[in-house]
Amino acid sequence: MERLGIGIIGCGNISSAYLKAMAAFPILDIRGIADLNRSLAEERANEFGVRARDLADLLADPSIELIVNLTVPKAHVTVAMQALEAGKHTYSEKPLATDFADGRKLAALAREKGLRIGAAPDTFLGGSHQTARAIVDSGALGIPVGGTATFMCPGHERWHPNPDFYYDVGGGPMLDMGPYYITDLVNLLGPVAKVAGFATSARKERTITSQARNGESIPVRVPTHVAGVMAFENGAVVQIGMSFDVAGHKHVPLELYGTEGTLIVPDPNHFGGQVELLKKGGAFELKTTTEPYADGNYRSIGVADMAHAIRSGRPHRANGDLALHVLEVMEAFHKAAESGTTVSIATTTERPAPLSESLVDGRIGR
Known part of the structure; x- marks a missing residue:
């Protein structure tokens, strides 16, 4: 090609x-x-x-x-x-x-x-997330009921050389990390219909501890802890928490619940990770990932898929409709927090097509 x-x-x-x-x-x-x-x-x-x-x-x-x-x-x-x-x-x-x-x-x-x-993000195209998608599509969870999505950390000023934009307008944990989690959830469950949420800021300033700006203070202009609920069009209700204010936690990044099973989905900021499935009455079992792109950082796979789509005339997976829908959902949490009401989502999007073949040579793997 x-x-x-x-x-x-x-x-x-x-x-x-x-x-x-x-x-x-x-x-x-x-x-x-x-x-x-x-x-x-x-x-x-x-x-x-x-x-x-x-x-x-x-x-x-x-x-x-x-x-x-x-x-x-x-x-x-x-x-x-x-x-x-x-x-x-x-x-x-x-x-x-x-x-x-x-x-x-x-x-x-x-x-x-x-x-x-x-x-971006294109991490939902990673092998482990595509394995999770195949499990959902197989009907192993039964009727989708709900789930949890959790990202919580002390803040990016610990490691980023210039973390100012994370705390400025347009930043914050929801717009920074929310895209990974919500995009993966839309890939797994489909579009979101309604959102409810709360948002707070624990501090008005943050102190950079990364070099070479160690000790410098920067202002906080956005909420740094956001909690909410997404009601999906398919009926599932998923709780979400995104924070730059938490010292540590024990939640897994993503869990999906259905009438017949529970699915553990790995960190959506990465392409690989362990996928676990519990079927009703059983125990969690590790599921083998056979799809490509689970063994490294393929942060450009969305670009490669888009290039192939342009050449072949098919839709690309990390597309504008998906990104716009996720953006509206993220903004809706802040609107819900400010208004104290549930916010309906105007946009919708199709679930991206599964990716089970390599974008290099048409075969599984690189």
């Missing part, structure tokens, strides 16, 4: 993982990377053997068909719209936007231009 020209905008912390993983997918032809910080782009270019370019040069290159947008969340929509106006498909790091209204504008522009948009 003909390779697809890729341009990358944004050379921050996450770009290394993308550039490393992209090498595993022959369809992806990286034809340049750009960043407002030219020296950072050159550093990444030297590290991975690609070409550092100016943003305007990248967008004007007719051989580049898809822009991978790895900028900070507040810049996602601006950069994606620039790419669409330049006639490029665009794939953004999560979230699609920091505001649902902006996400809808982006989706409308893509439709107007006849171009595709996609967005």
Whole structure:
């Protein structure tokens, strides 16, 4: 299959993982990377053997068909719209936007231009999550009843060199980590119908403990602990907790409950992990993962799937409808917390098609 020209905008912390993983997918032809910080782009270019370019040069290159947008969340929509106006498909790091209204504008522009948009996370395409999907699809859980989704930590200022954006407008644990959990749940259960929620902030400032800004204080402008409930269209009711304020916990990341069984789903921030199934009256059993992409960090598989979809004319899995729906759900928790009411979700989306074959050679595995 003909390779697809890729341009990358944004050379921050996450770009290394993308550039490393992209090498595993022959369809992806990286034809340049750009960043407002030219020296950072050159550093990444030297590290991975690609070409550092100016943003305007990248967008004007007719051989580049898809822009991978790895900028900070507040810049996602601006950069994606620039790419669409330049006639490029665009794939953004999560979230699609920091505001649902902006996400809808982006989706409308893509439709107007006849171009595709996609967005992370793509971890739901990992082998362990696809194994969980196959178990759900088999009917092993019976009628879906509910579940839990839990991410709780003390905060990202412990390790991130520049954690400011996590606590600024457009940040917080729901918009940062919620995409992994809610996207995986939509992959497993389908779209969300209604949301209820509460949100708090334990502190007005955070102290950075990572080097080299150790000891510096940064303001908190968003809720840092969010708890809520999602009512899915299929009738399942899932509790969710996302926090940057918790010292530690013992909850597993995802559990799904049905009338005939319970499923333990691994961390949706990773592609692999243990999948466990309990059938009514039995005990938890470890399920073997046979689907590909469970043995490493494939943070760009969504880009590769999108490239194959562009070439073959099929829908791509980490698509704009999915990302927009998840964005609306995440924003709805904050609206519910502010209004004290249940918030109905206006968008819907289809469950992405299962992924059981390699995107490299059509066979299971890499």
